[in-house]
Amino acid sequence: MSVQTFLPAALWSGKQFVGQWQDGRILREVREPATGRALGQVAMASPEQIAASAARAAHVQRAWANAGHEVRARVLRRAAVLAETHSGEIVDWLVREGGSTRLKAGSELKVVVRVLHEATALPSRAVGEVLPSQPGRLSLARRRPLGVVGVISPFNFPLYLALRAVAPALALGNAVVLKPDPRTAVCGGLVIARLFELAGLPEGVLHVLPGDGAAGAALCRDPHVRMIQFTGSTAAGRKVGETAGQHLKKVSLELGGKNTLIILDDADIDLAVANTAWGAYLHQGQICMATGRVLVQRGLYAAFVEKLVARAKQLKVGDPAQEDVALGPLINAQQRDHAIGIVNAARAAGATLAAGGTFRDLFFAPTVLADVGRDNPAFGEEIFGPVAVVVPFDSDDEAVELANDTPYGLSMGVITANVGRALKLGERLHTGLLHINDQTVNDEVLNPFGGVGISGNGTSIGGPANLDEFTQWQWLTIKADAPAYPL
Known part of the structure; x- marks a missing residue:
């Protein structure tokens, strides 16, 4: 493995990222599937820690949204540069922890860099429309951040499938609580924490908390979390959709396929x-x-x-x-x-x-x-x-x-x-x-990605879909004077 200058073990082993690195109480060994060797330990989040992070993220989210589009874009640009600069070490983590071949890991890293570059354009996109209305009234429809977005990501393309949600959500002014799969908690979670920490993301806007099903359920129930973006199996997606739906959250489910x-x-x-x-x-x-x-x-x-x-x-x-x-x-x-x-x-x-x-x-x-x-x-x-x-x-x-x-x-x-x-x-x-005239494994970042049937819940992520996915509409009307209604 390459010399660790980006993510040294002393920084992350036994810790979780809550805007800063914090010692964990419940530890899980990070193992190399090819050999079974231990690579370190990650701190597993309890439901109580999920709740604390969600509350903290909600507290700082508005300031992040109000920081301005240039500030948000600058952070994402820095993250992209850092990903390229430290590509060797990041690819090593994908290979050793995720079991990826170098061809697959290198391709995943390239797609991740593109995701970050594409996300830099989202903060400066038009945020609404002027609607037809009656004379004397200005009628606007504007996009606003959802607030706190919970992301639950899988093990197979751990870095990409987490960042394809984390990056646009942050770009559009949301805070994020990411629960990566514990089997790939470093390459699919702590790498992302480090990228944004070094890129200058304000403390508390991103939390990375590996955890089990109880932690995921807590994220789906938490009142501070307004949306869940889940990528994983259909069986797990049904549970996520049911729990999040009971709490009236927006839900994006990217599930399995045959x-x-x-x-x-x-x-x-x-x-x-x-x-x-x-x-x-x-x-x-x-x-x-x-x-x-x-x-x-x-x-x-x-x-x-x-x-x-x-x-x-x-x-x-x-x-x-x-x-x-x-x-x-x-x-x-x-x-x-x-x-x-x-x-x-x-x-x-x-x-x-x-x-x-x-x-x-x-x-x-x-x-x-x-x-x-x-x-x-x-x-x-x-x-x-x-x-x-x-x-x-x-x-x-x-x-x-x-x-x-x-x-x-x-x-x-x-x-x-x-x-x-x-x-x-x-x-x-x-x-x-x-x-x-191509096989079934394709994703180019710019495309809306989503399935039908039990492969999803009718939502898409990526490209033009990201604006709709990670914002909500607000209708705003303005009159020079309040009307005198007859009642």
Whole structure:
């Protein structure tokens, strides 16, 4: 690991960030999934600490909102520069704590820098509109910060999926309480705390509190928190939505997916295999947009499976901190056991295990399940592991029917030589994200990101959606004199 100049262990180990570094009472070891080695300890937040931070954030939020757009933009610009300056150390944390390959970690860091740069433009965006009204009255609609935004972020793209909410929320004048996943509390939480501390964010505007489900529930209930932005599993998202809804909070839920890549019979087979391998095996398949099933038209099916199996067998699996590998470890044994459980159930239900299906410790071999039918567990369940589920189909109508046979609706892709054919097919697909001649794992920061069905609650985050997501409208009217009403 590189020499620590940005986030030395003496600064963060055993501590939490509440605008300043504070000793914690409940400590959890930070472990390297590839080796099991301890990297330090993070302080876990109790519900009482969540409440104290939310109250403190609410107290200082108005001053931050009133600081002016140039002040807020300046802090975000500094954070972006710091992220680039210390990219080596930040990438090391993503590799060691998160199990990322260096390719994935480097790509995540680049996207994070772009998120910060894009957020610098939000403070100076127009904050409202002048509405038509009666003569003598000025009618305005203006955007105002929500107040305190609670962010609950996952382990898989820990830095990006936290910052894509934290950065725009801060830019638009909100305070933030971030609860990162405890499994990636450093690279998905304390790195963010350090970036904004060094960038000059006023004390108390950002709090970073790793915690368990009780801490998350406390954040969803707290009266000082006006919005929850959650990224994670659908099961956890239901609980977050229920609790936050009971307390009348705005809720943004970015949840799971069983994402489909459709390979039409006019596709270039080698490009189709390359897209499938990237979508299914990137970050060991631990991505909400991962290519969860591949529908291949019958004319290409046999050759496609053969080539995909060959590709899977060539991919190197190992410790990304020690060697150049295509796949690193899964995040923990629970995730590994979930993946192998679905693979075994799929085989029992008639699927062909064409490659992989084995593991060593947390290292899971790239797997190909072929001949998967609609009644097979692998067809419908989100695996979150490096498993390509390959399904044959005959007609375009059947492809649409199979692709839509899921309660999820996050991302889909179509590979074809005929864009017009893909557009017609795409009009019938139930998905929040659609990529023609690309695989399912795509996010470019500027785009509104959100799913349909049980992949979300109809909200989007990113790009033009951020203004709506992290502000609320206020209607303001002005008259020269108060009217004399007749009653």
